[in-house]
Amino acid sequence: MMPHNTKKLRQTDARRIILEELKDLTSHPTADEVYEIVRKRIPRVSLGTIYRNLEILSENGQIQKLEGGGTQRRFDGNTGNHYHLRCVDCGRVMDLPTQPLKEIERALFNLVEYEIHHYKLDLIGVCPPCQAVKSKSSPPAAED
Amino acid sequence: MMPHNTKKLRQTDARRIILEELKDLTSHPTADEVYEIVRKRIPRVSLGTIYRNLEILSENGQIQKLEGGGTQRRFDGNTGNHYHLRCVDCGRVMDLPTQPLKEIERALFNLVEYEIHHYKLDLIGVCPPCQAVKSKSSPPAAED
DNA sequence: TTATATGCAAATTGTTTGCCTAGGC
DNA sequence: GCCTAGGCAAACAATTTGCATATAA
Numbered sequence A, B: 001m002m003p004h005n006t007k008k009l010r011q012t013d014a015r016r017i018i019l020e021e022l023k024d025l026t027s028h029p030t031a032d033e034v035y036e037i038v039r040k041r042i043p044r045v046s047l048g049t050i051y052r053n054l055e056i057l058s059e060n061g062q063i064q065k066l067e068g069g070g071t072q073r074r075f076d077g078n079t080g081n082h083y084h085l086r087c088v089d090c091g092r093v094m095d096l097p098t099q100p101l102k103e104i105e106r107a108l109f110n111l112v113e114y115e116i117h118h119y120k121l122d123l124i125g126v127c128p129p130c131q132a133v134k135s136k137s138s139p140p141a142a143e144d
Numbered sequence C: 001t002t003a004t005a006t007g008c009a010a011a012t013t014g015t016t017t018g019c020c021t022a023g024g025c
Numbered sequence D: 001g002c003c004t005a006g007g008c009a010a011a012c013a014a015t016t017t018g019c020a021t022a023t024a025a
Helices: A013-024 A031-039 A047-059 A102-111 A128-136 B013-024 B031-039 B047-059 B102-111 B128-136
Strands: A064-066 A074-076 A084-087 A093-095 A116-125 B064-066 B074-076 B084-087 B093-095 B116-125
Touching: A013 A031, A013 A047, A031 A047, A047 A064, A102 A116, A102 B102, A102 B116, A116 B102, B013 B031, B013 B047, B031 B047, B047 B064, B102 B116
Parallel strands: A084 A116, B084 B116
Antiparallel strands: A064 A074, A084 A093, A116 B116, B064 B074, B084 B093
């Protein structure tokens, strides 16, 4: 694991508020969701500014960029190492309620001798809310 | 882990050749790379057909769609569970030379009680070729 | 014969960029 | 005052789609 190059950024309203909002959320919003959220506090903010800052903040190690959930990138204010559950039904990305597992990290770092910066672990399945919906409305043997 | 819904697809030249080529490669090509490869065998094939078939084949569980490596999606003819190394320098995606690790799977499936279809594990770091270049041409102190 | 797949090109989507002004330090 | 950051709109790149024709079953 490598440390991030945290450089000194100029403190602007947009930047500060984007970061604040992301730190408060566990919903891993997309850029346009962040845009809508920030717009409530800075009505004239532009989508370009959102994108620029999300990029800068993630380069700077203050947020995480999540890819792999389809077409849109998502952002995570939690920079600690944690795992995600991606729901195949609703597309939601949830944090798994656990610390990084020692046995996984041990296994991983025995695996290769290369320079490894970090790792990503995603479970793909059905999130609890969708699970609930399913079991509630499951007819004995649904036809067509 | 859930089985894939492998439905019967009509067998066309484009479909068959895309699959053949992907099964022969370990380079995880992008859609346009697949297009160039297939074009050598079907000169009038269209990029739309490539995209449509890559989508269909991955829905059908015959190939894997890889996302998260930046702007372009990549495709993998190896549908067995295996891990990837993503190179931060060159963007290459390599297979890790190992079987899925028992201790990882054990840890994972203890982690949640949800319905899990599969999981993805990516190491992010420097691939052997880039590593080699680095150590060979390492100047006293300079990068970029 | 009939539904599925294709070629082609236009459309869409998510993201990035240029340019000029505003504002943090 | 200098230089980074922002607003806005236009540009881009990757992917998707509509439609008329071709082809597998």
